[in-house]
Amino acid sequence: MRYFKRLLKKIFKYIQPVGRFIGRFLSPLSLLLVYFFIVIPTGIFLKLLNKDALNIKISKKKNTYWISRKEEPNFEEQF
Amino acid sequence: MKKDINIIGISCYYHDSAAALIQNGTVLSAIQEERLSRIKHDSSFPINSIKEILRINKLNLSDIDHIVFYEKPFIKFERLMDTYVSFAPRGIRSYLKSMPLWISEKLFQKKNMINQLNSIEKIKNIEKKIKFSEHHFSHAASAFYPSPFKEALILTIDGVGEKVTTSVAIGRGSDIKITKEIHFPHSLGLLYSSFTHFLGFKVNDGEYKVMGLAPYGKSLYKDLIYKKLIDLKEDGSFRLRMNYFEFATDLKMIGKKFENLFGSNIRKSNEKINQFHMDIAASIQDVLEEIILKLIMNLKKNYPKLNNLCLAGGVALNCVANGKIHKSKIFENVWIQPASGDAGGSIGAGLAYWYKNYSKDYEDDKKKNYFDPRLGTEYSNEKIENVLKKFNAKYRYLKDSELIRETAHLLSEKKVIGWFQDKMEFGPRALGSRSIIADPRDQFMQKKINMKIKYREGFRPFAPIVLEDYVKKFFDIETISPYMLLVGQVKGCEEQKGNLDKFIGFEKLKNIKSLIPAVTHVNYSARIQTVSQSQNKKIYSLIQEFHKITKIPILVNTSFNIKDEPIVESPENAFKCFMGSGLDYMVCGNFLLKKNEQYND
Ligand SMILES: [Fe+2]
DSSP: OOHHHHHHHHHHHHHHHHHHHHHHHHHHHHHHIIIIIIIIIHHHHHHHHOOOOTOOOOOOOOSSEEEEEEOOOOSSOOO | OOOOOEEEEOOSSSSSSSEEETTTTEEEEEHHHHHHOEEEEEEEOOOOHHHHHHHTOOOOOOOOEEEEEEHHHHHHHHHHHOOOOOOHHTTTHHHHHHHHHHHHGGHHHHOOOOOHHHHHHOOOOHHHHHEEHHHHHHHHHHHHSSSSSSSSEEEEEEEETEEEEEEEEEEEEEEEEEEEEETTTTHOOOOOOOHHHHTTTTTTTTHHHHHHHGGSSSTTTTHHHHIIIIIEETSEEEEEEGGGGGEEEEEEEEOOOHHHHHHHHOOOOSSSSOOHHHHHHHHHHHHHHHHHHHHHHHHHHHHHTTOOEEEEEEGGGGGGHHHHHHHHEEEEEEOOSSSSSSSGGGHHHHHHHHHHHHHGGHHHHOOOOOOOBBBBOOOOOOHHHHHHHHHTOOOEEOHHHHHHHHHHHHHHTTTTEEEEEEEEEEEEEOSSSSSEEEOOOTTTHHHHHIIIISOOOSOOOOOOEEEGGHHHHHHHSSOOOOOEEEEEEEOOOOGTTTTTGGTTTTTHHTTSSSSSSOOOOOTTTEEEEEEOTTTHHHHHHHHHHHHHSSSEEEEEEESSTTTTSSOOOSSSHHHHHHTOOOOOOOETTTHHHHHHHTTTT
């Protein structure tokens, strides 16, 4: 998890300026392309795997919807 | 002597931005940006608040050791992406609207903050000073550290912060540990806001109107809400049935399916409020209270040794629910952060960071019995007089004792008075520093203030401010309520109950029989604020004097502003509001102004 976070941080460092650039010039069309070729397929893929990323489903079996947490908040990162 | 550790907490970019200064673990100042920018619910970077806080405390930006933002932007972004993926292709409209903003701006909030801070003062390595708390951790910290408890259970409930909508934490000494959470889209705040929207009020603003409307109705739709909209477990945890809600995928809260469920369209804001709307309000308020009580009851079972409960998050501003929590006595003591909305996250973020990193270096106990919410700017008589002169106002200077005596007399003669004293309160309520005050005995006072000053049709009564020593005589609450966060019953009205059934809808409010009708709601409840001498000496003495004249130790207390404007902050704001409204008098510091003496020549 720690390693993953450090990696993410590095990635973000590099894509920030790129993202800024893209953000300024990205047309709604390319956003649409991203939606149709990435967002929707990922959604379908998750559905096929029966993954419920947002935990949307109502469950009769579960006796609680609480999600327990141990991780302490850090203050250094934006994630 | 140890060097002072100065921390600025910031909350912004979503709703109600604010900044707070925490010095060595104590909140010295906190200001909501809207009060300075005069833009209601201003959510932009609180540049004015930061400048003002530095000025008040005679600090430069370079004296600040850390700047703590109240939430984590990237987690919020991740939640957004998760939502689009999970709901695709529902949500494409919202995606197209919000993505460009995120990619070009919101993902770079840190950069934006640095730029803003640089405009105040250029400091080397400022980016190293910027820290990020978590949304609900900030709420929890704002509820626990300022509370009088050394140990408490902390419950935060709001719309959503990053991924979380509800959190439970344990506070012990300087430590807060989050133990469990409920995640987006399952949210009591968003459930309540969906009904706010359905009833034709503004989301994130009109929720208190729903609460105020509820006593007019009957909880007829409670079962339907439980059956169709929410799945509630035995322990009080819940999930929303998302096919009825649109907030995750669209730019609006609810749609056709929700409307069909209740057999009615979303009320248009100019459409008349009828009994159906009142019943809907009563039902959702009922459901909210039941779920919160169930949650709390089960938390008590999990932590039987904890006797103290702290609350924060937007839903903790629901004072009717708070009143029931108090009354239930599930937890012996309850403390609610008066700035429970996101503005209060600024206090929490700063406190959280200090306690995590510095509290061990400080031996002395930071716990106080009373958290004073007056954290804004104070204006001296000299400053006030300069402003009054600038406006060519006619005013009289009165010594403290004369001022109190004369104001109390005017109040007893049913004059409505703008009351401007001390530092401004932090949080959504005016608590006696920037208040409009009046005589609660007057049956027509509620209408008069609404028509002449607030320019609105009010179906809610105003709140009473009562001397702490007399609260039990007039109301059925067993505790103090210095932040106007509890609703209780007005005593001596027991036989009156039921009498209002013969009146329809809003007629009920005009026919209340009570010693204090201006502050009594149609179910004979009141949103109570208690005040003691040590909490606010000036308004305490004023009510004491009013008590001597009228035998009633209570005043009407509503915020000093007109409709759709933030509460007045400065003497300028106050004077303009005084002149632009039907206020009879204004007391500003030690100056008394009479309306019909202004501009007479
Ligand atoms: Fe919040």
